[in-house]
Amino acid sequence: MTDQSPSHEMLTSPHSVGNKIARLIWGVVYVLLFRYSPRSFHVWRNFLLRLFGAKIHGTSRIYPKAKIWFPGNLVMGPHACLGEGADCYNVATVTIGEWATVSQYAYLCGATHDHEDVAFPLIPKPITIGKRAWIAADVFVGPGVTVGDGTVVGARSSVFKDLPAWQICMGTPARPVKSRGLGPADFNMPDAGKEG
């Protein structure tokens, strides 16, 4: 018996066969070789992620209990960090800039659904975390969001819109509450990203 209701398309996966196979193999590799690797084995985990298409600098740190939906959509700069329990649902590209930190249990949510369409299609949108930004513990970062360079997002905040550079932001929805005392000059960065 087939489901012919207007919403039967909801049962159809938007992902290609190749994507599904890659994620299936990645899931096995993740459980067997990644998740229980010693914490200090960053080079090893970077190697595994690169095998599946991630673009990760050699100095990036991805902790073993971090979850990555699809390594091929992960880009991390020098010294960028993805902490324990952070969940990277990167249906679209997630970029974590150099020296940026994504702390424990943060959720980078790279897709939403069109809730006005009976087929409820998945809509992937990229996420960009700027250089030197800090996404604190348990923060939700929504699809399509860019967090500016140097910006701090306080613990348990939820980010639904872009945040400017070099701000301290918090709350749900997250908003800038003050400028960060530090700026690009403190890190020998070009001035371009300084705001506020």
Ligand SMILES: CC(C)(COP(=O)(O)OP(=O)(O)OC[C@H]1O[C@@H](n2cnc3c(N)ncnc32)[C@H](O)[C@@H]1OP(=O)(O)O)[C@@H](O)C(=O)NCCC(=O)NCCS
């Ligand atoms: C965002 C953060 C860095 C702010 O630090 P800060 O600039 O020193 O700010 P303060 O602690 O002085 O707090 C300022 C105000 O914001 C509030 N506040 C602080 N963090 C908040 C948060 N995450 N969400 C909502 N409000 C917050 C404080 O209660 C205080 O309110 P008040 O003005 O009414 O008293 C810090 O609170 C935070 O969230 N740290 C993250 C900790 C973490 O995730 N650790 C894990 C990795 S080690």
